[in-house]
Amino acid sequence: METQLANTTVDVNEEGYLTNFAQWTPAVAEAIANSLNITLTPRHWEVIKYLQNEYKNDSPLSIRKIGKSGVVDIKEFYQLFPNAPLKAATKIAGIPKPASCI
Amino acid sequence: MKHIVILGAGTAGTMMANHLKHELNLHEWDISIIDERKEHHYQPGYLFLPFDIYSPEDIIKSITEFIPKGVNFINESIDKVVAEKNTVLLTNGTAIPYDILIIATGAKIAPEETTGMKGPEWHRSVFDFYTFEGALALRNKLRDWTGGNLVVHITEMPIKCPVAPLEFAFLADSYFKHKNMRDKVNITFVTPLSGAFTKPKSTEALQHLLDEKHISIVSDFAIQEVDNENKKIIDYSGKEVPFDVLVTVPTNKGDAVMERSGLGDELNYVPTNRATLQSKEHENIFVIGDASNIPASKAGSVAHFEAEILTENILHYIKGEPLKEEFDGHANCFIETGNGKALLIDFNYTHEPVEGTFPFPGVGPLRLLKESRMNHMGKLAFRWIYWNMLLKGTHIPFVSATMQEAGKHFD
Numbered sequence: 001m002e003t004q005l006a007n008t009t010v011d012v013n014e015e016g017y018l019t020n021f022a023q024w025t026p027a028v029a030e031a032i033a034n035s036l037n038i039t040l041t042p043r044h045w046e047v048i049k050y051l052q053n054e055y056k057n058d059s060p061l062s063i064r065k066i067g068k069s070g071v072v073d074i075k076e077f078y079q080l081f082p083n084a085p086l087k088a089a090t091k092i093a094g095i096p097k098p099a100s101c102i
Numbered sequence: 103m104k105h106i107v108i109l110g111a112g113t114a115g116t117m118m119a120n121h122l123k124h125e126l127n128l129h130e131w132d133i134s135i136i137d138e139r140k141e142h143h144y145q146p147g148y149l150f151l152p153f154d155i156y157s158p159e160d161i162i163k164s165i166t167e168f169i170p171k172g173v174n175f176i177n178e179s180i181d182k183v184v185a186e187k188n189t190v191l192l193t194n195g196t197a198i199p200y201d202i203l204i205i206a207t208g209a210k211i212a213p214e215e216t217t218g219m220k221g222p223e224w225h226r227s228v229f230d231f232y233t234f235e236g237a238l239a240l241r242n243k244l245r246d247w248t249g250g251n252l253v254v255h256i257t258e259m260p261i262k263c264p265v266a267p268l269e270f271a272f273l274a275d276s277y278f279k280h281k282n283m284r285d286k287v288n289i290t291f292v293t294p295l296s297g298a299f300t301k302p303k304s305t306e307a308l309q310h311l312l313d314e315k316h317i318s319i320v321s322d323f324a325i326q327e328v329d330n331e332n333k334k335i336i337d338y339s340g341k342e343v344p345f346d347v348l349v350t351v352p353t354n355k356g357d358a359v360m361e362r363s364g365l366g367d368e369l370n371y372v373p374t375n376r377a378t379l380q381s382k383e384h385e386n387i388f389v390i391g392d393a394s395n396i397p398a399s400k401a402g403s404v405a406h407f408e409a410e411i412l413t414e415n416i417l418h419y420i421k422g423e424p425l426k427e428e429f430d431g432h433a434n435c436f437i438e439t440g441n442g443k444a445l446l447i448d449f450n451y452t453h454e455p456v457e458g459t460f461p462f463p464g465v466g467p468l469r470l471l472k473e474s475r476m477n478h479m480g481k482l483a484f485r486w487i488y489w490n491m492l493l494k495g496t497h498i499p500f501v502s503a504t505m506q507e508a509g510k511h512f513d
Contacts, residue, residue, distance in 0.1 A: 014302060058376065058397045062258035062294065063324035063338060064215070064353070065368065074324075074338050083339065084322035087296055100264040100295055101399050101433065102304035102447060102455055 005031040017091055021055075024094030032092045040092070044080055047072050048093045055095040061086060062098065103132050106416075107190055107200040109180060109359070111137035113145070113493070114391030114405035115206030116168045120495035121413040123170045133172070134198065136190065138179035139165055143234060144488055146402065149266055149438070151237040152244055153277045160485065161234065168493045180207075183363040185384045202386050202416065205365070205372055207357035209262055209392035209400055211236075215353040216257055218328035228328060228348045231270060232262065243347065244277070249286030250346030255335060256293050257325055261354045262392055262400040265447075267291070268298055269438045270349060275315040276440030292320040292335065292343055301454040304447075307471045311439060354400070356393050371395035376451070377427035379412045386419075388412055397451065398431040406492055407432045410503040432505040434460075436481035444477035446470055450505040456512055461500040463509025470510065 003012050006027035011019045016032070018024055029048065033040050040048075050071045054061055063086055067074035081088040090097045106122060108115045119135045126133065147161035169175045179193040183203065190198040211232045213219040219228065229243065230236035254271045261267075271291050278284040291298055291312075298312060298319050299305040312319065323337045334344040356370030365372050365383070373382040374394035381387035390412050391405035398404050408429055415425045431451030438444050446468050447455035459466040468477055491498060 058395070059367070060260045060397070064258050068368065074326075078339055084296075086294075086324070087322060097296060097300070098259055098294075099300035100259065101435075101449060102265060102268075102299055102301055102308065102437075 015091075015097075017096055018094040021052075021094050028094065029092050032094075036088050036092070038081060038088065038092070041080075043072070043076070044092075047077070047080060047089060051089055051093045052095060055093070060098065061090070104130060104201040105132045105134065105199060106202045106204070107198060108133070108135040108204045108206055109137075109183070109190065110206035110208055110357075110391075110393070111135050111139070111142070111165055111169060111175070112206060112208050112391070113402045114208070114393075114409065115204070116142070116493045117406065117409040117495050118204055118206060118390060118412065119173045120168075120170050120493065121409055122416070123173055124495070125413055125417060128172060132174065134174040134176055135169060136176040136178060136180055136192070136198070137165060138177065140177070141165055142168055142493075144485060145232075146263070146488070147485065148231050148234065148237040149269055149273070151234075152231055152240040152270075153273050154241060154245070155273075158234070158238070163489065168489075170494075180359050181362065182359060183365060183387075185363065185365065185387060188386065200386075202388070202419070203384075204412075204416075205360070205381070205387060205389045205393050206391050206405075207359055207393045209354045209356055209371070211352040212355045213350075213352035215355075216325055216328065218330055219257075219350065219352060221328060221330040223328070223330045223333070223348075227333060227346065228330070228350065230350060230352055231266075232351060232354075240349065247347065249278075249283055251288045251290065251344055253290045253292055253335070253343055253345035253348045255291075255323075255325070255343075255348060255350040256295075257351060257353050258294050260400060261351050263435070264399060265435060265437050267293075267349075267351050271317050272311065272315060272440040273438055275317065279441075289315070289317045290320060290343060291317055292323045294324050295321065297321045303454055303456045304471065307457060308445070311473075315440065354392075360393070367395055369395075375427075376431070377429050378415055378425040379408055379429055380415070380419075380425060388416065388419075396429075396431070398429075399433040399435070401433055401435055402488070402492065403434045404432070406498070407434075407503040409495065410497070428504065430504045432503060434501065436477055436484060438478065438481060439473050442478050443473045443475055444481045445473055446477045446480065448505060448510075453505060453507070453510075453512065456510050458510035460509065461506075463506070465509075 010023040150156040181191040225239040229240040360366030374389040376396040392400040449455040
């Protein structure tokens with residue numbers, strides 16, 4: 001389905017994740033972050049760039065892996081993206097949430 | 103003579119040995135397969151062992167029974183691969199040169215990655231069922247367990263057979279019902295993902311199973327440690343889940359040989375082209391099954407479909423022809439739901455599992471993403487297919503290596 005974010009039209013799934021990464025822009029990220037009550041700081045952007053890069057390499061994401069990445073430790077990851085950080089961070093980064101096969 | 107070497111004689115490696123033996127000119131090529139083990143285990147059977155549905159004899163056969171005549175079986179452990187010198191070093195010091203290498207060293211559990219998991223309660227009240235030892239210890243525990251909190255837990259993705267933990271929860275519901283003690287057992291499913299089901303069509307079609315079976319879900323749980331003393335698991339946000347029996351799927355990793363060889367990523371999986379199955383680093387190294395980092399399910403059916411395509415690609419490589427970018431991530435899995443029923447799913451990189459008919463569009467006889475007895479019979483029959491057809495590299499009739507879209511309801 002289509003929705004309006006940061007004055008542009010983007011395709012999203014039922015849960016509001018972008019389905020076409022080409023439509024992601026920093027402004028779209030800001031808009032998604034706003035809806036989650038997160039204000040993006042330079043530290044958030046470093047994490048977002050890391051996640052996008054992993055996604056491009058088909059590399060599966062997990063909290064533990066992010067903690068070992070050297071980009072952010074797990075405690076800070078929870079501070080930056082409270083509650084369910086992987087779900088929030090992937091949504092803002094415009095990439096799919098980690099999923100199983102069903 | 104040229105030499106093709108396969109590392110690992112599990113599902114994927116054994117299938118490749120059988121395919122290559124038929125396809126290669128054996129006057130030009132020697133085929134060797136290296137594995138230190140004496141036994142071949144039917145890994146899907148580990149799911150049934152804890153519930154006394156299968157016994158150890160159903161799961162274990164001799165490793166040599168499935169390696170074809172004419173293929174050289176080297177029953178030794180591997181130290182490392184020296185890719186720059188096209189050589190495999192064995193632990194006993196022997197150097198084995200190769201022209202083509204096929205990595206099929208699989209994935210295994212690494213409970214030591216999580217604080218406290220392999221602590222004093224390991225195989226006492228904390229169990230895995232991804233090893234024979236773990237599944238057997240769990241069987242013995244459940245046989246005279248009097249009830250309490252049963253927690254089924256996934257540490258992090260990716261894992262082998264991603265649906266197996268959910269199947270375990272379904273079969274546990276069924277098992278305790280049959281023992282007339284279901285009211286004494288709470289079943290909780292704890293996952294790092296957003297739910298037991300993560301895809302829209304599956305959620306729609308299958309969510310009811312959790313309610314019917316009274317399985318509670320704790321989602322987005324990123325485990326920090328297993329507290330052995332107080333018998334609970336704790337996540338990084340401070341969430342706690344108490345257990346009397348914890349059945350966990352620890353972090354899965356590729357073989358340590360890949361780490362020693364400098365060929366693996368941070369989880370020891372080998373970076374691989376997802377369509378051709380060629381290693382990204384070395385053009386004469388190919389990767390099949392759970393050992394690769396491709397975003398397909400780590401499952402025997404995936405290895406089976408890969409084997410058909412990889413065999414063709416190795417023949418292309420030998421002739422100096424371009425490789426076929428054909429592998430689409432096809433997987434086909436039966437999912438036990440308990441009480442003698444099962445589901446069937448069929449999917450690939452780009453298509454999530456949906457409802458429909460299989461393998462004949464519009465006919466079946468198997469129904470996709472729907473519980474049925476027929477699917478359960480399929481799952482049980484699959485053990486025979488595994489031992490008698492799959493390992494031997496026999497094509498399964500009517501089931502193609504790439505996913506078929508006909509007969510599926512994508513809407």
